Amino acid sequence: MAWKIVGGAAALLLIVLGGLAVATNGEPDRTAAFAEYRRPLAIPFPDDNPFQAAKAELGRTLFFEPALSRDGDRTCATCHIPGKDWTDSNPRALRNDGGVMDFRTPTLLxxxxxxxxxxxxxxxxxxETVARLPLTASGNMNMPPEEMVRRLSTDPNYVAAFAKAFPEPVAEGGPVTQERIEQALATFQRLIVSGPAPFDRWVEGDVHALNPAAKRGFDLFNGKANCAACHSGWNFTDGSFHDVGVAGEGALGRGKFFPNSTALxxxxxxxxLRNVARRPPYMHDGSLATLAEVVDLYDRGGIDRPSRSRDIRPLHLSAREKAxxxxxxxxxxxxxxxxxxxQPIGPEPPRP
Ligand code: HEC
Ligand code: HEC
Known part of the structure; x- marks a missing residue:
């Protein structure tokens, strides 16, 4: 008897709370969810490679510098194309000998x-360490590090730019070093930030910024479809690794480095997922051509196998929910x- 009364009270409380959760404009109260999605106010720079204007400017020049490839035929922007959201449209990145690489070029946003x-x-x-591989890999920029340093060191403009970007004296040799090339490239890449989207205006309170379908999609994303379990926060990623049921058996992903882990x-x-609609194809191997194919994969729950994430399961979405x-x-x-x-780079770190 006693617990029945308590149970009844709890149910009543839920009804009251449920009623309160619907704001006066007829939409659910998404305040708590929105708090997770606010855009950041500053770009994070690491202590061991802080922002410095001349270094960022040098990094920008290097990013587009063909002399960093042995045959002068490639730059970072050959694959990370600014006008294509810093990726390309190839299912897998192109080698310089006509072949393809294992992976699609990821966006740098x-x-x-x-x-x-x-x-x-x-x-x-x-x-900072990422650049080393594309710069030196045969099939990509194919550049021996010593040759890269030598080339830039014979160009007076680069010698001056490195001396300005890295004022500390070097123990031996000129101001151009492989490590500094990597630091400058990384500093520039940290300026690659996606701009405000309709979603951000909605989060900031403009109720008209999204159409009703997109608003329902947001609720699904955070609810029934469970996408936010991994695509979390304003940048829509947890920065972590999961088997969502895409890859063929040969593609080990993170598991290559952790052979004893089933989950990896x-x-x-x-x-x-920033700007995602306009940069197909999708997935690490470019195997899905459209967002509709991606949503269908999640709806099916991908390949059911022991490594598949516990957050992936058949969703049974209706056609409207997928849309x-x-x-x-x-x-x-x-x-x-x-x-x-x-943008032109000033003395202060730019705002995202
Ligand atoms: C042939 C095309 C190509 C070129 C040229 C290229 N990249 Fe990439 N980039 C890729 C691919 C493919 C990957 C994914 C590699 C992997 O995951 O193993 C990648 C990954 C990256 C990543 C990691 C992104 C992430 O989300 O983890 C960064 C950063 C990056 N590249 C920067 C650069 C820089 C800097 C240069 C120039 C020095 C460069 N890339 C040149 C194709 C390219
Ligand atoms: C268990 C974590 C997880 C969940 C849940 C999840 N994703 Fe993903 N998502 C990933 C991973 C990991 C990849 C990359 C997989 C790969 O390349 O093999 C990805 C890739 C994508 C891509 C392709 C992006 C690109 O640039 O290639 C889209 C779009 C996407 N997910 C949307 C969604 C949607 C919509 C949902 C909900 C229905 C969802 N995800 C649920 C982890 C997740």
Whole structure:
């Protein structure tokens, strides 16, 4: 008897709370969810490679410098193309001998907010260390490090730019070093930030910024469809690795480095969803051509196997719910806003 009364009271309380949760404009109260999605106020720079204007400017020049490739045929922007959200449209990146690489070129948008581990399978530790592989890999820029340093050291403009960006004296040799090339490139890449999207205006209180389908999609994303379990926060990634049931048996992903872990087998890094609608194809291997194919994969629950994430399961979405999820992802588009990477660089770290 006693617990029945308590149970009844609890049910009544729930009804009252449920009623309160509907705001006066007829929409659910999403205040708590919105708090997770606010854009950051500053770009994070690490203590061991802080922001410095001349270094960022030098990094920008190097990012577009063909002399960093042995045959002068490639730059970082050959694959990370600014006008294509710092990726390309190839399912897998192109080698310089006509072949393809194992992975699709990831976007560099919001790379400053990725902590520590980079690459689809997490092969890189720290943004500064990433450049070493594309610069030196045969099939890519194919550049021996000593030759790279030698080339830049014979160019007076570069010698002056390195001396300005790195005022500390060097123990031996000139101001150009491989480590400094990597530090300058990383500083520039941290300026690659996606601009405000309709979704951000909605989060900030403009109730008309999103259409009803996108709003329903947001609720699905955070609710029934469970997408926010991994695509979390304003950059829509947890920076972690999961098997969402895409990869073929041969593609080990993070599991390559952790052969004894079931959970990391076929696990790839959660990509950001900023500007996602306009940069197909999708997934680490570019195997899905459209967002509709991506949503269908999640609806099926991908490949059911022991490594598959516990957050992935068949969703049984209706056609309207699938369309709503896509409408939501479309609302993450910044309409080509040119962020700090495109702007003149001043003495203070630019705002994201
Ligand atoms: C052939 C095309 C190509 C070129 C040229 C290229 N990249 Fe990449 N980049 C890729 C691919 C493919 C990956 C994914 C590699 C992996 O996960 O193993 C990648 C990954 C990255 C990442 C990690 C992104 C993340 O989300 O973890 C960064 C940072 C990066 N590249 C920066 C650069 C820089 C700097 C240069 C120039 C020095 C460069 N890239 C040149 C294709 C390219
Ligand atoms: C268990 C974590 C997890 C969940 C839950 C999840 N994702 Fe993903 N998502 C990932 C990972 C990891 C990848 C990359 C997988 C790969 O390349 O093999 C990815 C890739 C994507 C991509 C492709 C992005 C690109 O640039 O290639 C889209 C779009 C996407 N997810 C949307 C969604 C939606 C919509 C949902 C909910 C229905 C969802 N995700 C649920 C982890 C997750």
């Amino acid at each position: 919001n790379i400053a907010w990725i902590e520590t581990i980079f690459g689809w399978d997490g092969k890189f530790r720290g943004l 087998r076929h696990a790839f890094k959660t990509p950001t 709503d999820l896509i409408a939501f992802m479309e609302s993450l588009d910044d309409n080509g806003a040119e962020g700090p990477a495109y």
